[in-house]
Each structure stands twice: as structure tokens, then as C-alpha cells.
Amino acid sequence: MPFLTELKLRPSDGDKWRLLDHLVYETNDGDLVVVPPSFPTDLASIPRPLRLLYPVHGAHTRAAVIHDYLYHTKEIDDDPITRKEADQIFYEAMRWLGVRWSKAKTIYFAVRIGGWASW
Template sequence: MGFTSALVVEEIDGTFWAVREPLGYAGAAEQFEVPVGFRTDFASVPRPVVWLIPRYGVYTRAAILHDYLLRSELVSEVDADGLFRRALRECAVSLPRRWMMWAAVRFGSRLQGVSPAALAVFLVIAVFALAFLLIPTVVVTVFLLLFWVIEVIVWPLDRSARHPGTKPVPRPELRT
């Protein structure tokens, strides 16, 4: 069980990547293959928490598989999230990080189809994750906003100082 092939991707733009060789995964009962050309943003992590969980890492293949399973609707959201958690374990993601990532995708699915026992586990994990993440996330968000304000103030100055033959300076964007 686990991934049966290496991940080969090609950058499309600053956010998205395309799978360039099939990414195989053998589950307990089924096999899945992320096809060539599948478009991914790796792990969809809110910007204020990328300090803890970057958009890519040892869990990148699991994140791509999860995105593929959700978009292809080969399995239910609950099963896709469960396969994501198992793939994270098989990629040697630590237990706390694995469960936080699973709780985030379950929350993103609005907890549809969750049994009462799984809901209780989710709530325990969510409370601990929120307690751990709240202060750093607020601090990072405040400084991201501050940096965005600085960029907005400096942008007109930088734009007016353009030299011949250079590309225009991109407008600052606040991404969350």
C-alpha cells in the first residue's frame, strides 16, 4: 500500500502545477492514478498558517491525491479525507500535523457524513489546534496586513521609477 510512483510536476504559473507523469496510489482495496495534466496547487493552506504547514513538503503527494479524489468524485468526500489521512501517515507526516491537516480538510467539507465518534475526535483535535494556532495566526495576519500596506504605499513610487526596458511592477495583492 502507498504511493507506487514518484511525483513529477511542471510549473504552470506562480500558483498552479501540472502533473507530468501519472501518480499512482495503492489503497487497501483500490488503486488510484492521478493522470498526466492534472492541475494542482499542492496543499491548500491559508496564508497565515504556512509558517506551520507550508504549501508543499513530505505530504505533497497526499495533497495532490486528495485534490484528485475530490474533483474526480471516485470516492465520497469522507473517504477522500480518510485516504488523505492514511496517505499522510504513509508519507511519514507526524501525528499532530497529520491530524491537524485531516481536521482542516474535514472542516472544509463541512463535516458531511461524519459519524458521532469521528465528530468527537474532530472536536478534540480542533480545540487543541485552535489553541495552538490562534496567537501565531493573529500575529502573522497582522504583519501580512502591515506588509501589504507598505507595498501599497511604495508601489506608486516604484512604478514611477520604472526604467526603460523593464517589466511593469505588479500591483500588490492581499491573498488569504
């Protein structure tokens, strides 16, 4: 399984959460993404009106934290990555977590369209 650790969070300010421990994900290419403890995340950045269809919490949550971290660092293991690569890893991680193909693709296209503002 590509996720080598479980997600442990605590609530923080507003819609933010903080990691209590490392979250480690191994990509399909064999790279390790290691999110450190205390990293702040909003989980999935889903606009409020869409949260009934796509909640912030769900099967995609661990993938969303990895995605937030990749957007924050713009690198894996000191190697720069593109926004598209970060979005593709998000999609890949969602699929590993069992998110339906159609839902994962919808979320992927949403971050491809709107993610530039956070990159």
C-alpha cells in the same frame, strides 16, 4: 509502499502545478488512485497565514495531490466516494509518507471542516 510512482510536477498558472507523469497510490483497501499527467493541482490548499506552520510543499505533498484528484473526480476506479472517504485517504497517505500523527490529524480535521467548499 503505497505510492507506486514518484511525483513529477511543473509550475503552471499562479499557485498551480501540473503533473508530468502519472501519480499512482494504492489505498489500504487495495484500490488504485491514478492521477493522470497534466492534472492541475495547488498541492496543499493551505491559507497563506498558516503556511509558516503548514507549508504547501512538504512530506504531505504527494498525499495532497491524491486528495485534490479525489475531490475533482469524486470516485476511485469508477466507484463513487464520499468526501469523508477522500479525506480519510488523504490522512492515510500522509501517514504512509511519514507525516507526524499530530500534523496529519490537524490537516485532516482542517479539510473536514473546510473541504466542503471545494467538494
